[in-house]
Amino acid sequence: AQKVTQAQTEISVVEKEDVTLDCVYETRDTTYYLFWYKQPPSGELVFLIRRNSFDEQNEISGRYSWNFQKSTSSFNFTITASQVVDSAVYFCALNSRNTGGFKTIFGAGTRLFVKA
């Protein structure tokens, strides 16, 4: 079975604080892909990053960084020096190499509020 768990339903921080969004996944596949998407109030999900199961290197992109740890099946997302524009719902997602389809499983999302 595949599953993505985002245990944090809502997080509220003050601008300039650092914040980490947790993501834990389950899959029996050895080849899989993990994603983070951002959903601002306008509605569309915006792709942020993709990681495949063979690449455990952490990645930094500006104020965003991702920590992928296969040992704990986690793919956490940190925003450094948060800004009001970071307020959105963030989704972690899993796509595994299975036959017969292109299933991407999404977590329930974490709603981030950044206050000025």
Place this chain on the structure above:
Amino acid sequence: ETGVTQTPRHLVMGMTNKKSLKCEQHLGHNAMYWYKQSAKKPLELMFVYSLEERVENNSVPSRFSPECPNSSHLFLHLHTLQPEDSALYLCASSQLTGGTEAFFGQGTRLTVV
């Protein structure tokens, strides 16, 4: 135009109405998807089209009927919906290669009265 475009953005319909949601992508992708996003529930994959052929139908009620006339367009025909079908319906597209990211439209906010 670029990206994935969905129309209408908002739709209110009665339970006996028939309406259609439209999705158009200008990214050259060959797979398209319909997702349902309800309040306090995870994104639910409804349908997947790969090269205009339906490859996934996640036990979606027959009152939802998808149509993919070509690789750039995807429709979701709605008929005799229930109030619990009220949700944000998101269209997405991607390349066929497994593990590629999807690009989403802004969604259609559907309210069934």
